Amino acid sequence: MPDFARPSTVDEASRLLAAGGWRVLAGGTDLYPGAGRGLAGPVLDVTALPGFSKIEMAKGLRIGAAVSWSSIAEARLPPALRALQQAARQIGGRQVQNAGTIGGNLCNASPAADGVPPLLAMDADVELVSEAGLRRLPLQDFVLGPRRTALREGEVLAAVLVPEAGLAGQSGFVKLGARLHLVISIAMAAVRLEVTGGVIDRAAVAVGACSPVARRLPAVEAALIGAGVCQAVERVRAGDVEAALSPIDDIRATAAYRREAAVELVRRAVVEAVA
Numbered sequence: 001m002p003d004f005a006r007p008s009t010v011d012e013a014s015r016l017l018a019a020g021g022w023r024v025l026a027g028g029t030d031l032y033p034g035a036g037r038g039l040a041g042p043v044l045d046v047t048a049l050p051g052f053s054k055i056e057m058a059k060g061l062r063i064g065a066a067v068s069w070s071s072i073a074e075a076r077l078p079p080a081l082r083a084l085q086q087a088a089r090q091i092g093g094r095q096v097q098n099a100g101t102i103g104g105n106l107c108n109a110s111p112a113a114d115g116v117p118p119l120l121a122m123d124a125d126v127e128l129v130s131e132a133g134l135r136r137l138p139l140q141d142f143v144l145g146p147r148r149t150a151l152r153e154g155e156v157l158a159a160v161l162v163p164e165a166g167l168a169g170q171s172g173f174v175k176l177g178a179r180l181h182l183v184i185s186i187a188m189a190a191v192r193l194e195v196t197g198g199v200i201d202r203a204a205v206a207v208g209a210c211s212p213v214a215r216r217l218p219a220v221e222a223a224l225i226g227a228g229v230c231q232a233v234e235r236v237r238a239g240d241v242e243a244a245l246s247p248i249d250d251i252r253a254t255a256a257y258r259r260e261a262a263v264e265l266v267r268r269a270v271v272e273a274v275a
Contacts (some may be wrong), residue, residue, distance in 0.1 A: 004046040013049055014131045018154040026066045029100040030108040034085045046156060061162040065103025072102065076113060083118035083171035083190040090114060090175055093182050103157045109147050114226035116214040117190035119174050122166035130155040145212045169194035172272020174265045186253045189265040191273040200227050205266060210247040210258045217244045221264060229274045236270060238263045
């Protein structure tokens with residue numbers, strides 16, 4: 001088995017992955033720092049695979065798994081994706097944004113992955129490919145826990161899919177860290193709202209870094225529906241936010257601080273979404 005492969009077709013990549021033992025490489029911003037003194041096993045680079053590095057509109061939006069954060073930040077996208085673009089501009093520094101990819105962010109499955117809450121708020125799915133064919137999963141079913149995903153042996157994440165319904169409305173993203181830039185999130189929130197005549201028709205709210213996986217907040221969403229945009233923040237009740245979360249104490253913050261922060265971040269993300 002070679003130490004490195006950069007296949008140019010999905011069929012070739014699937015055949016190699018089916019043999020087992022490969023480490024998948026896109027941007028490398030998680031893979032290389034986590035490798036220590038050396039990578040364990042051969043590396044398969046997916047950046048040459050067709051569609052893996054493209055953003056395409058087709059019955060919704062398809063974002064290839066190897067699309068970089070800087071490409072997402074600079075793309076002309078609907079207002080519903082503003083939250084994702086705001087997150088893209090806050091993931092690491094410019095060098096990390098140029099190299100790091102949306103697929104790597106999801107497959108790394110960190111509870112503090114900034115890309116997950118905005119994508120949850122858009123009801124995103126993931127497209128997985130292997131020798132067995134294509135498989136599509138809701139994002140909420142793909143990220144299972146810290147460093148755990150639903151990827152099967154021989155599968156690779158090919159794309160993130162946002163349905164047409166998820167492209168409606170406008171959105172906002174807010175994160176909290178120990179400083180303004182180059183920081184892992186203590187807590188973050190993404191909100192997508194559909195507004196007609198100044199009244200909220202539909203709402204999607206997600207919080208990250210406050211549970212083993214980022215979570216939607218159904219009680220908060222229900223409370224926002226029917227609210228006027230000027231009164232929306234008042235509908236975000238602390239109890240509804242805190243009841244949906246299960247934060248931990250760690251070196252960045254206590255669980256109690258995260259709960260309080262999450263309430264404020266959701267309120268600020270609501271303001272961002274209607275701005």
